[in-house]
Amino acid sequence: MARTSPAEKITALYERLSRDDESQTESNSITNQKQYLEAYAREHGFRNIRHFTDDGYSGTNFNRPGFTELLEEIKAGHVSCLITKDMSRFGRNYLQVGFYTEILLPDKGVRFIAVNNNIDSAQPSDNDFAPFLNIMNEYYAKDTSKKIKAIFRSRMQAGKRCSGSVPYGYTRLDGDKQTLVVDEEAAAVVQRIFRLACDGLGPTQIAEALTQDKVLIPTAYMAEKHPERKLEHRYSDPYFWSGNTVGSILDCREYLGHTILGKTVCENFKTKKRRPATQDELMFFPDTHEAIIDQETWDTAQRLRVRKPKRLSSGTSTHRLSGLVFCADCGSKMRYTSPEAKSIRGEKVYDSDSAFQCGGFSNDRRNRKCVSHFVKASALEAAILSAIQKVSGYVLENEADFIEQMQSRWKAQQAQTSDDDRKELADIGRRIDELDILIKGLYESNMLGKLPDRQYKRLMNQYDSEQAALEQRRTELESAVAANEQKKPDTSRFIGLLNKYRECSELTDAMLYAFIEKIEVHAPTGGRTVYRQQRIDIYFNFIGNYAPPVAEVSEEERIAAIEARQKEKAEAKKRRYEQRRRERLEALREAAQTDPEAAAQYEEHLRKKREAGQRQRAKLKALREADPEYIRQMEEKERIEAEKRLEKERKRQERASRKQKETRSELVARAKTDPEAAEQLAVLRAKEAERRAQRKVAQERRMATDPEYAEQIRQRNLEYSRKHTARRKAQRLELEARAEAGDAEAAAQLEAQHAYMCEAQKRSRQRMYDEAATGDPEAVARYEHYLQMRRESYQKKKEEVSA
Incomplete structure (x- = not known):
């Protein structure tokens, strides 16, 4: 400028x-x-x-x-x-x-x-x-x-539009500013917005979806499709939808085919500020143009919007059940307690942190109007889903019975409520007539001088107050009777809902708000034990509180079912613990092969296990002396478990040995021609010898402190030697029979075995001789014993030859 x-x-x-x-x-x-x-x-x-x-x-x-x-x-x-x-x-x-x-x-x-x-x-x-x-x-x-x-205002009262604006989704005919016609392209967007709202999405989420799909905002759409209107456009991004825009579309009742005029009021001609009109100030004209949204879709969307969890100033949200849960005793709304409000345990959150309790309950006994009625939010949601599934399963299979039940129940309630209310209305009418007569008599007595002014005023005020209260009560009862006559179960809409969510496996927001009108929670019984039970009444939209017919369960059956569930949980917990313990021990055992510290920890674990076994055996011994029958049963059980463990270990060792032999045989075959394989075989044999020596040392150490284990090992070695000797003998007899029958391969194998045994005996004698030469008393004794056996064998053969 x-x-x-x-x-x-x-x-x-x-x-x-x-x-x-x-x-x-x-x-x-x-x-x-x-x-x-x-x-x-x-x-x-x-x-x-x-x-x-x-x-x-x-x-x-x-x-x-x-x-x-x-x-x-x-x-x-x-x-x-x-x-x-x-x-x-x-x-x-x-x-x-x-x-x-x-x-x-x-x-x-x-x-x-x-x-x-x-x-x-x-x-x-x-x-x-x-x-x-x-x-x-x-x-x-x-x-x-x-x-x-x-x-x-006069024009609007006649149903004529005074504003030049047209709701998004409609347009006007040329030369006719009053009639709205559907703009199909924009109407499709409006219908999509209402569908998303019925699916439980909020205005902001719907706006994000429209922005992502590059849908023109209403102002940009009007500028592109109707440039002749020369509207003022103020936007930076023609595809950026705001939550406020979506909210205004969801609030617009024109989409039902109605005309609503006088939506805002200017109260001061100077400031030009406008305020939203009250319901009494609005001018409503039904069915003036073609509807884009049907009434059911509108009602569902508005119900979901009202019940959508609100955003709190702390940044958290209320629970989706907030506003639906009521105390069955005092009628108060139940308050939601969230994990965010409980920071005493840091980041650890428990299932019970998300819960509802009665709004009339207070920790201060002086202000307490009701008991807690505490119930976990997860338990409520599970109860709602279970109720919907049970009702759905019953109603869809027994539709005619369900409709008959609803009609019978409504007629009974109607008769009961109508009779009570009409009786009270008749009593109120008679009392009002009596008061009119009394007031008339008071007035006449006062005018004739029979009743002083002071008493006249006192009695007149008393009768007037009573009459006003009765008239107010009569109005309430008349409204209640009228509402009760109109509130008939809408079974067709409810069955339509059940068909829509026929295969429901989880409780979605849309499903929750479509089905549930309110939930009433009763005070629990059974204390803080596994036998605790709490009645929850679920009121469905269109039909009210309903539960399908089910077989009654006695208290004994309920307790038995609870105990069975608890036992199953305990067993599952024990199985999980044992699985984790085995995994930890297996990891420690594998680490012990290369890590000395892990080896020490594993050895310490084995020591503690042996000590625990010794203590258990000592305890069993004490019990045996006190109760032989019990000990016999325990010993039998332990014997069976020990046999199972030994059998399992034997099979494992056989599998490992079989696999190792297959690998070893391949390595032995390659070692005959491959120097590298021969070196690997030598290293493998050295490791095996070292492991055998370690096992032997550990075994001898345990045998020195555990006589029972030592006897078990000796018996196992004897059994192994017996089976091994018998197997080798059977193999040799088979080879001899085949060799006598003229089998050259068997004869060659027999000759190779004989040569191997001769060489093995030579090596054994030389090793015994070398060990005895060192002066070791045990080695000398073994060598002397060997020589004595040789001499005895020689004498025996000599005597057989002489005979």
Whole structure:
């Protein structure tokens, strides 16, 4: 904006005309004002003229672009004189006009002239009538505003639209501003928004989905599809949907085919601020155009929006059941306690942290109105899902029986409620008639002087209060009777819901809000034990509280089922513990082969296990002396378990040995021709020998402290030697028989075995001789024993030959 230097101030000429007075562009009236003010300025010698114009702006407020620019120049000190045609052109708000003309302009040294009103601030004596002119100008604006509002309201009461806006999803026919027709492309978006809302999505989530799919926002859509309307467009991204936009679409009842007029009310013609109209102020005209959304979809969407978990100031959300759960005893809403509200355990969260308890319950006994009724949120959701599944399974298979049950129950409730309410209504009517007679008698007695004024007033107030209370109660009962007659179970809609969610396996938000009207929780019984039970009444939409017929379960059967479940849980827990323990021991055993520290830990574990076994055996011994039969049973059980363990270990060793032999045989075969394989075989044999030595040392150490184990090992070795000898003998006899029959391969194998045994005996004798040569008493004794056996064998053979 160009600025005039402070040394050469401007003469500001201000022109204004309201939108209601003239047409769109700069009007002739504005032109006339400019010519008139320029002529006045030249005639009176004002220089450096500059125009400030507001064409189409009301004078009741000063939020006008031309006036704002003028005000900036005045505050900057660039204006010496302000000239306007009359005071009404400057403004029609007498308070603000007075502020500018009486305070701001004099403070900035600006001369103010209103030509037609003969007002000039340079001549104060001519300005005495200015405040009255301002008041009259404002009154004119106020009166005009009132008349225009009356005209608009009259048109709206006749069902005629006064606004140029059209709900998104509709358009208007050319030449007909009143009739709305469906815009198919936009209507499809509206229907999608309502479908997503019925699926449980909130406005923000729906807006994100539309933005992601690049759907034009309503303003951008109107600009693209209806450019002839020349609407003002203010958006940076034509595809960015906001939650507020989606929310306004979900609130728009025009999509049901109705016309709603007078949605906002302007209470002050100066501020132009509008407030939402109350229900009594709205003008409703049903079925005026084609609907985009049916009533059922609308009701479902609104119900889901109301029940959607609210966002709290802490950043967390309420539970999706909040507002649906009530105390069955006192009727209070049950409060939700969230894990976020419990920080005493740090990050550890328990299932019971998400729970509901009665709103009338307090930890302070003095303020306690009800008991806790504590129930976990997960238990409530499980109960709701189970109830829906049970009702669905029964109703879909027995639809006719269900409808008959609902009708019979409704008729019974109707008869009971109607009889009670009508009886009370009749009693109230009779009492009101009696009070009328009593009041009439009081009045006559007072007028005749039989009843003093003081007693008359006291009795009259008493009867009047009673009569007012009775009339209020009668109104309530009449409303209740009317509502009860209308609240008939809608079984068809409920069965439609069941068909929609026929195969439900989890409780979704949409499913929850579609089915559930409210939940009533009763006080639990059984204390804080596994036998605790709590009654939960679930009220379904369209039918109320309903549970399908089921077989009754006795208290003994219920307790037996609980104990069976507890036993199953305990066994499962024990199995999980044993599995984890075995995995830890297996990992420790594998680590012990390479890690000395792990080896020490594993050895310590084995030691503790042996000690525990010894203690158990000592305990069994003490019990054996006290109860032989019990000990016999325990020993039998231990024997069977030991046999199972030995058999399992034997099979494992056989599998490992078989696999190792297969690998070893391949290595032995390759070692005959491959030096590298021969080296690997030597290393393998060294490791095996080392492991055998380690096992032998550990075995001998345990045998030294555990006689029972030592005897078990000796018996096992003897059994192994017996089986091994018998197997080798059977193999040798088979080879000899085959060799005698002329089998060359068997004869070769027999000869190879004989040569191997001879070499083995030589190596054994040499090893025994070398060990005895060291002077070891045990080795010397073994060698002497061997020689003695050789001599005895020689003598025996010699005697056989002689005989």
